[in-house]
Amino acid sequence: MSIIKPSRYRRPKGCYFGFVVLLVVICRALSASAGSLGDGRDALARGDYESAIQIWTPLAEQGNRIAQTALGAMYNNGFGTPKNPATAAKWFRKAAEQGEAASQTELGLLYSEGLGVPQNYDEANKLFRLSANQGNATAQYNLAVAYLKGHGVAINEKTALSWARKAADQGKIEGQTLVGSMYQMGKGVPQDYGSAANWFRRAAAQGDAFGQLMLGLMFAAGQGVPQDYVSAHMWTNLAAASGNERAAEMREKVARQMSQSQIAEAQRLARDWRPKSEH
Template structure:
């Protein structure tokens, strides 16, 4: 399974933002415009907010550049907006920065940087960041190869995902990893999971 399922998480994160109830204002007016497929209007409303430092607007504007809705598709510009939001702690943006680095979209490919940003998002509970971080540890891409750490993150993602094709893919990845592990190593991975769950969210 390839790392950096950027499009899927982008869609899920946008759905989460669009599904929330919020006070009236340009951000929410842009969300209404997005629902109505008035993408140019959404860009018009979100861009000033993004330029003023509003992290949700930065993330949403970046997502439009990925989709090519209301603006011309531009991975480099999308990455710029994701990076700005990620630097403010936006978890979905942190994931997308990691995915951009992993796929070399809008920025030079770097598994080291991908792992760094996936970890930040994973520590905030972003399931696909946990999945991709686990895959990087399993392959030794951007991080030292570590089956214990790989299984920790893959299992965290597996139990957070609903029953779906993605969950089946994670199960296969877990099977591949555990086939190379001792019983003691599997126990260590499960202990690390419990320790991670006991911690407060890391922003």
Template sequence: MIRCVKTLVILLIGAAAADCSTRQARDDPRDATAQHELAVSYFTGAGVERSYAPAAFWMRKAADQGLADAQSDLGEMYKVGLGVPVDLTQSFAWFLQAAEQGNPVAEYNVGTAYRDGRGVTFDPAKAVEWFSKAAEHDDVDAEVALATAYLNGQGVAADHAEAAAWFRRAAERGSALADYNLGMQYANGDGVPRDTAAALIWLDAAVARANRQTRQKFAMARDAVAKSANELR
């Protein structure tokens, strides 16, 4: 019964917040923050029935007024086709507007667009430029992407020590993929001194943090490193 009451209170608060955002967004067409909040409410179903079309409508209103978070969110909606048709050119354009205001998520997405040639001409050097900006703004995905670019020499001269530094930064912030890559660098002495103990620490962390799709791969790598170490004893 207590749980039901708590749930009802949460739903009522969400509905009240959504209603407040609705009135504010409609009463003041210049209130980009209220428009963005209303868009997010429709997108997530917080206080209103989830519906992507009105989410896109209000997101566009806020984005047109220059709100970086709304521009980034609208770029994502065009990227995957939620509330609007898939349009990678439009997606890139909105990500770029947000990125130019220093939005780290948008900076990362601009980087991936250049890296993959999706919505814009393929340009790995520009990808690295934007990954660097996002990484300096503490975007973990960008840190991993930048490390990978240094590891593979994509858009920048290969530098495995620099790759390890960025993988470590992302790993310390909870990235399982960074854990794995850093662990393998330690296992192979690639960009860092060979250190099996350190390799196993990072590979154990990768397995612990991995999702269902990657856990088996990471576990197999860890077990192979451990087996190799035992054979050398």
């Protein structure tokens, strides 16, 4: 008999690239660049953010969309300059108008949150769609959230699932856990615990604490996977190690159903486990 039922947790409403991820995108674009663009990349790599801004600003003013995106990221996150969403929006807009998907996504998120620009879900979704149609996984995920929450569009769970699946197929962790949650709850798709577990497993394998928690809960409950307390303990233990308090609670509940040898095996599996990125 199952002792734990998987809970219906959700992630935050939207998903930003995050400073580190966005700058990885920028650095990839700059990887073959020489001259000033490359100099700015090098300054960024050594943590000299003020010099990076000084190098990229004249290039951005000349219309270079990569430099504009880079400046938007710096101002949006307060690296090398005071945090200024309005200035970030200015630079993201200039790059977005040139078709830069990363800037379209970030500007869309500023509109969605009302940071540096008036909140406007219609404008946000327009920008997300432009970026998503270029294959940007973060934009695809945020369109999914918009359709789930009814932000600027009518709620449509099937459309939300379609966009979330596009992001998830690219390895987007938030997309994978959202798809898993939708299969688990039967939103936009017939309820399917096996598919839910598979999507949570993909996120968990990349080191995502939420995915690890949900997969652990499914092993504990025997939903979509055979009931397996060793696996349940392992995954909730990994999630707890990332600071997830709910996972720590569930690990202790699972441990009460286990022998000492089973706990030792679960702990060994957790120690030996390593994340595997899909990117």
